[in-house]
Amino acid sequence: MPENKTLLEVRNLKQYFDINMGFFRSKPLKAVDDVSFSIRKGETLGLVGESGCGKTTVGRSILHLYTPTGGQVIYDGQEIKSRESLREFRRKATMVFQDPYSSLNPRMTVSDIVAEPLDVHKLYKTKKEREDRVLELMGYVGLNSEHASRYAHEFSGGQRQRIGIARALAVNPEFIVCDEPVSALDVSIQAQVINMFDDLQDKLGLTYLFIAHDLLVVRHISDRIAVMYLGKMVELADAEEIYKHPLHPYSQSLLSAVPMPDPKTARANKRIVLTGDIPSPLNAPSGCPFRTRCRFATPACAESMPAFEEVSKDHFVACHRVKEIN
């Protein structure tokens, strides 16, 4: 259950990559541009958006796998800036990666993979202690001791993702960035793994930033949902609220693509098909990033970036025309 205490706060996070354009010219690619949100202790914040909109980059910048170009990451009231705060932070915040194949070292046994965070932070005194902890972690994710001495390539995708989760749990973290942890898995296994995330949260009191490109996946697990488009956050609200009353035109189109279990609502909810492709973040449109595909775009939308404002209680939207549309 989410508590009232803010665990992680992200303020104006910016992550630009320098892209080499040849002849010593380079251009910044604004993968994440001015994103702010906060996560309460015990909460799950779902982060959705099309592939390439910068979700992974948000997760990695929070963990400082990329040094943010700008903005602040504040964890438990302390800004992550110095080497010491980062080292401390990395014992409390971990990550589950999207690709269970390339995120596990093929030359390491499962027990070494799971125990690496323990080795790095020297969290045990004896070999026995390390072994016991590894078995405990493998138990959490439904693997047994027979698997410990094997190599990752001997496992299926679902089992590999479990190994990745056990590894993320090794340091007893408080916060986990889950970067599309099920999108590489079979649909039949996705539900299992998501339920496991849910159970682990209850058991260990974890806080998640849960990234997915599929709204159906995050709905089940998230308390609140944030929608990103082209490096910007366009909407943020409670999960139920965003399902019932999506306010941003982009969220509306995303939701209309989700199959509804109830035929009545399905019929009422006409599918809004987006035309055109997502623009490259290298030459993003001026003003509102969504204006090239928005049904409601007006010339005013090209002039300025709409502010990310609280429209109703705890419901934030970045759209100039949010009042008129809805």
Add this chain to the structure above:
Amino acid sequence: MFNANKPFSMHLNPDAFRPATEAEKEYISQMRPSSTFFKDGCKRLMKNKVATASLIIIIVVTLSSILLPLFWPYSYDAMLGVRPGKPADSSFNNLQPFTYGKTELKRIAAGEKVFPHIFGTDSHGRDYFIRVVYGTRISLAVGFFASIIVLIIGMTIGSIAGYFGGKVDIIIMRIVDMIYSLPDMLVIILLSVVLGRTLNVEGTIFAKIGSNVISMFIVFGLLYWVSMARLIRGQILSLREQEYVLSAQATGASGSWIIKKHLLPNCISVIIISTALQIPNAIFTESFLSFLGLGVNAPMPSLGSLASDALNGITSYTYRLVIPAVVICLIVLSLNLFGDGLRDAFDPKLNA
């Protein structure tokens, strides 16, 4: 499966199915025995006949160069005709294979057994066989240690350049390019001459092998690491993009940890293969330098200096040139073939 109540139904009768027993489940879920990359590679290597034969030759040559001198009755630097208090007996010089000097003939006539000079003796009356064995030992040792030096320097610098990238990489790679563009034989000869004159190894453990060999190691260390460094940098550069490296960074692992635990183990096959291929290269260079008189100090033989000495009597004692030349060829060839076999077995991708 047949359902008597509904004979035409396509539905399966659920009663016909029963849950698997624990034993049956166990049987199905058994995993195949764990096989590591290393074991698979060894199996492939053993199937390659040429590589296996080469490996056997290498082992036999290496072992005999180490063990034979231990119980051979002659030593590499003993001039058999020279004995204290007596005039030098020139009958021992330039013996043909399986012939004997005067005193030895007397001993044979007296019924004593005398160990034969399998390859005869050289112009100073030294047993040529043991000199070839010794020369092989020196050449192998030089090749082996030079490759180790190249490996250590190349691996360290290459992985630093590859992992840290950016300016560090640019600076290191420009230095590598500069060294690459030097004409290496010329530099080796110049360095050997200069270092051979200036290095003073008297009284140290290196005195026996001489300053020339030390300078040879230095030359190898200075020049030949570049290709190793380039190779490893390229490997690390591509491995660095793997997500498991990012995952290790996320746990807070340091750069040296990631290089040691993740990057180098994943290019270990490339490292072993190119080191194996480096050895014959070094042996060849050593022989070449010794042939030019820049190698080991007399009376210590090496295969190159043996060949060089043999030039004086090339018309009458051709075999003295042929024997070390054949041994060099045998070693270099089998090391190269073995290295190729290693590459095929452990890194099929590299096989261009």
